[in-house]
Amino acid sequence: MIRIEHLSKAFQKNVVLEDVSLEIEQGNVIGVIGPSGTGKSTLLRCINQLEIPDQGTLTLDGRTIDLHRKNKQDMLYIRRNTGMVFQKFNLFEKKTALENVMEGLLTVHKLKPEEARQAALEELDRVGMTAWANHYPVHLSGGQQQRVAIARALALKPRLLLLDEPTSALDPELVGEVLEVIRKVAGQGYTMILVSHEMAFVQSISNRVIFLDKGHIVEDGTPAQVFSNPQNERTREFLSKMFILTQPEFII
Amino acid sequence: MKLFDFGLVFSQIPKLLEYLPVTLELALVSMLAGTLLGLLLAIMRMKKVRVLSQIAGFYISLVRGTPILVQLYIAYFGIPMLIKWINLKTGSNYVPANIPGFVYAVTALAINQSAFDSEIIRASLQSVDRGQIEAASSIGMTYFQTLRRIILPEALTVALPGLGNSFIGVIKGTSLAFTCAVVEITARGQILAGRNYRYFEVYVSLAIIYWVITIIIEQLIRLFERKTRIPDQVEQYQPENLKTGEAAV
Numbered sequence: 433m434i435r436i437e438h439l440s441k442a443f444q445k446n447v448v449l450e451d452v453s454l455e456i457e458q459g460n461v462i463g464v465i466g467p468s469g470t471g472k473s474t475l476l477r478c479i480n481q482l483e484i485p486d487q488g489t490l491t492l493d494g495r496t497i498d499l500h501r502k503n504k505q506d507m508l509y510i511r512r513n514t515g516m517v518f519q520k521f522n523l524f525e526k527k528t529a530l531e532n533v534m535e536g537l538l539t540v541h542k543l544k545p546e547e548a549r550q551a552a553l554e555e556l557d558r559v560g561m562t563a564w565a566n567h568y569p570v571h572l573s574g575g576q577q578q579r580v581a582i583a584r585a586l587a588l589k590p591r592l593l594l595l596d597e598p599t600s601a602l603d604p605e606l607v608g609e610v611l612e613v614i615r616k617v618a619g620q621g622y623t624m625i626l627v628s629h630e631m632a633f634v635q636s637i638s639n640r641v642i643f644l645d646k647g648h649i650v651e652d653g654t655p656a657q658v659f660s661n662p663q664n665e666r667t668r669e670f671l672s673k674m675f676i677l678t679q680p681e682f683i684i
Numbered sequence: 685m686k687l688f689d690f691g692l693v694f695s696q697i698p699k700l701l702e703y704l705p706v707t708l709e710l711a712l713v714s715m716l717a718g719t720l721l722g723l724l725l726a727i728m729r730m731k732k733v734r735v736l737s738q739i740a741g742f743y744i745s746l747v748r749g750t751p752i753l754v755q756l757y758i759a760y761f762g763i764p765m766l767i768k769w770i771n772l773k774t775g776s777n778y779v780p781a782n783i784p785g786f787v788y789a790v791t792a793l794a795i796n797q798s799a800f801d802s803e804i805i806r807a808s809l810q811s812v813d814r815g816q817i818e819a820a821s822s823i824g825m826t827y828f829q830t831l832r833r834i835i836l837p838e839a840l841t842v843a844l845p846g847l848g849n850s851f852i853g854v855i856k857g858t859s860l861a862f863t864c865a866v867v868e869i870t871a872r873g874q875i876l877a878g879r880n881y882r883y884f885e886v887y888v889s890l891a892i893i894y895w896v897i898t899i900i901i902e903q904l905i906r907l908f909e910r911k912t913r914i915p916d917q918v919e920q921y922q923p924e925n926l927k928t929g930e931a932a933v
């Protein structure tokens with residue numbers, strides 16, 4: 433179990449997260465939804481220590497880490513146990529798809545080159561990118577890049593996979609292939625937190641949905657509870673706006 | 685006596701080239717030391733540690749703001765004085781006269797180089813996309829692993845034209861090393877001309893040599909740029925052992 437407690441983060445006077453606590457069971461797929469600027473991305477970035485929160489702790493395998501302290505060893509420990517998938521893929525542009533996936537295996541897990549290569553090829557196979565192993569990011573479409581980025585994160589066998597709007601920077605027709613990969617990964621028992629605006633996808637893939645508003649968790653439950661029977665006024669308002677497009681304009 | 689001895693311009697080139705190794709050695713050592721020091725300065729400035737970045741900023745401003753000729757003289761006269769002062773303070777007995785002029789020249793050229801290179805390097809380091817650095821951090825790479833494996837290879841592509849320029853600059857800078865009593869090709873030329881008063885001819889010969897060296901370096905840089913460029917097209921990966929025959933999508 434992974435536990436996040438009392439996480440707060442403010443940029444100058446703008447409070448983005450306020451005393452957020454969250455318990456994540458092994459194998460949970462948690463969908464995080466909410467309006468823009470409510471700290472969804474910041475939540476993930478704080479967990480991964482790309483952002484240093486003002487306060488908060490993370491407990492992983494019984495080891496409790498103060499996220500505010502900027503301790504190098506603790507930071508590496510957290511990062512080595514969590515994987516991050518970014519909105520803009522962030523592949524290493526001077527490395528091939530294969531080298532991108534191998535990088536962490538070589539430098540962090542200290543595998544021998546040949547072992548790393550085999551492991552990386554397996555990861556690429558999982559996301560259906562084996563044929564593109566020798567290609568550089570510039571040669572790949574957004575969807576393909578994101579699939580490689582997912583393989584890169586998964587290669588390190590993270591205890592917790594953080595997905596920060598993985599399909600937001602993609603052309604609509606490429607969204608499907610990435611969602612398919614995420615669905616497959618979720619089915620393999622990975623614990624993940626998924627921040628996304630793809631409501632239908634969040635609803636179908638997660639077994640728990642969190643609604644964040646102004647830095648607070650205002651709704652927390654199964655997808656059925658949150659989407660069909662939201663308790664909070666803000667959630668209802670948000671969801672009605674979200675689904676306005678999928679509803680017909682006129683009902684005759 | 686001819687007004688301009690055209691034949692001499694070419695015939696004396698071999699005599700000048702005897703000292704080419706000195707010129708190249710001066711340039712290479714200064715460039716190498718200057719680039720490493722420049723990298724350190726660039727990181728000092730970027731890391732935004734208050735005192736370090738101020739020291740780096742002051743150093744760069746001072747070195748860029750003084751002529752290389754003055755710096756060479758300062759090194760030539762200043763380092764022996766520094767050694768004498770150290771002797772005085774610690775009772776040691778180093779003899780400044782034993783230090784070859786090469787050391788003074790390299791010190792001055794490397795310091796000059798470092799100030800210019802650090803700005804080229806800083807710009808190139810800052811051009812690396814932050815997202816990739818975050819990605820490297822997120823998989824648990826340390827800062828030095830990220831620097832060595834992700835940032836530097838990408839920054840190098842950006843820095844290469846600038847560093848190439850700077851290297852060409854230092855090659856020509858070595859022509860001032862005579863101020864530190866180093867005999868390289870220019871000093872050699874002056875000695876030759878002192879014998880037959882054919883100063884104009886010798887400087888034309890030198891101009892030709894420097895230009896040819898520069899052309900060679902330009903070509904080498906171009907070659908290196910081509911080597912490090914991401915290829916336009918890549919062949920699809922073919923697994924060595926098609927285990928299941930399952931086609932990858």
